[in-house]
Amino acid sequence: MASLSHHGLRQLRTIVCLVPRNLFPNHYNSRGRHITHKQIMSQPDKMGRFIEAMKTVYGPFDELSSDNANDWIPPDNPGAGGHRGRYLWTDAFGVVNFITLFKETAKPKYLTLAKRLVVTVHDILGHTRDGKKRLDGATDEEPLVGGLRIGKLDASGSDGDGQYHHYLTLWMFALNRLSIAAGEREWNDLGIQLARAIHPRFLVHCLSGGVKMVWKISMDMKSVLVPSEGHLDAATGYVVYKLMQTTASKQGHRNDVLQQEINDYWNLMSRKGSMSPGTDFLDLGMGLWMCHIWRDEPWAIKFRSKALPKAEELLDSTSVMMQRSAARRLAFREFGTCVGVSCSDASEELQDQVEDLLQFWGKHLDRGDGEDDLKPISRVMYATGLVVGAFRRGYLEDEVD
Template sequence: MSQPDKMGRFIEAMKTVYGPFDELSSDNANDWIPPDNPGAGGHRGRYLWTDAFGVVNFITLFKETAKPKYLTLAKRLVETVHDTLGRTRDGAKRLDGATDEEPLVGGLRIGKLDAAGSDGDGQYHHYLTLWMFALNRLSVAAGERDYNDLGIQLARAIHPRFLVHCLSGGVKMVWKISMDMKSVLVPSEGHLDAATGYVVYKLLQETASKQGHRNGVLKQEITDYWNLMSRKGSLSPGTDMLDLGMGLWMCHIWQDEPWAIKFRSKALPKAEELLDGSSAMMQRSASRRLAFREFGTCVGVTCCDASEALQDRVEDLLAFWEKHMDSSDGDDDLKPISRVMYATGLVVGAFRRGYLEDDGV
């Protein structure tokens, strides 16, 4: 597929989530309000994971088209997420501890449709670190350090809430906490949460240093994550398509570090097996698969500059879902997350380290 064709499909996929934004003038972009219908699929139209991809994708559009309005849309989406997911579900007040001056001190809600229950609202570490990455990319693309500072604000606020001191004297991470960050909802540890924390926090810190202030601002937090991810068996790639893909994406950001080289060497062969046309996964019907999870693998493989043969398998996977995505996700809540991640699978753009100017590599 040619690059112009990919960009056309990229825009069309994004429009199914964020409306006909490509028709906006530069002036109208300043007043744009991200729609809650179709929206990102979450509570009050916002879902943190989906909108994180949305922000980075708008930055990609800005770089690919040189149209400033797309950078404006990224900023407007950030503002809307902070004013929706940074508040209680009724929108009456900011989350505990947050203020208008420090809007992310209370973290950010996931945006789940239900307030409670097994799939209820709360805060996920891996969603929050992805949002920090989006803020960092916006800071670099716009040349405005306030967005990276917001990422640091969020990083410092959530870090002690997800780390739990055990009776044995050790420290572990938890997977999900309550909306007010006062209680643990899921005590198990996210597979790559510590490593992703290390990667993103280090990126925030590096950017702050390049922007001329706050050297070593996240030094202790980065050390904590390093200690957690260095435990035996903590960095083995899994076989889940999304987990594997986001792991590859994560390690490409610091690709020359020994742990990242080792992870990549183990993960890419797994990706080759999973994406082989004869694999059990690829032989399943679309109705028994989740598109967005498979697009995660597409993103990770592409960011890692994998072999041409493996990249061809990514192209085959995208082509498969182009035929089946409408029928498989219908009007359910997975449509927005599938569409934004499909767009990124087509053009990884700002998800790739080094894509933005002054990126340091």
């Protein structure tokens, strides 16, 4: 999953905005810990904050008419915070969040905005940095055969541009959600096109005869930039590729359109020790999100049973991290845990901990001075943390097996 270095982010100072809490009578939880009930945000309150968070990245889109939405160009300033205003991870959240808005409000313009954002990302991150040509191998007929750039601000260097597997699979998920929400197979087909193109580039054969994954490859997909494996890259590949294949089957494709790739990921994730949940907020949260999609499979049940207690420990008000000031924490990573827990069958106590965390960050994000580098990713993931919506399987119609 994404680490701080993935985003090229420096830990920034967050200005504290103190807002009095609304306190209710104290009591003890099932563990005997003294806790305090706080006022819970209503769904309308959450949707209001959801929209405001998205507007800080994508501008006053809520003011657009349906006709204007058809011509909307996602802003590049502030934009998603990457090269020419686009960053693949952030915009993947943006697409899914627009789909959530479409579902929650029944306003078709939000589905239009999701499509417009997808087209813009493909136009920018599917081209070379100078914008003069598509990435190697891509054509107008097959625009994603060359993959999609990360969107790093720098072209090269230790935190330069390239392609990340976990960003690409998250984008495939966004395309799949758009396909289902719109009832249009072309978006899932694009995800499959991308999946087939990048799969052999991230799997390398070892001298020992085995196969392993790599974490980062070059923009043209011809060289490996970081040879280490992403912690849950294989599992996420399995989950998302299987999801796209299932959707494709329902949409009229042959049943095994991605089966070989799915088998490859399964073999990799079945290695001993490869499926242990991490203790990093983002890694743990995205792991919970990933496994909820196939929640009834034995590996997912086992992963969730280990991950949820870890989430409880991380989010406990007495934990080391929760005792730190906002200036010493990274909001977007903690929102990853919020998303994962909200997509899981978590206990009421754990859900309350997520609510507390969102209220904590809501107060600090209201100011956000000095967080320019972090702002886009923090805001879109905050929105998702408030209302996971289309990130949760079963939220959209006609998708549950």
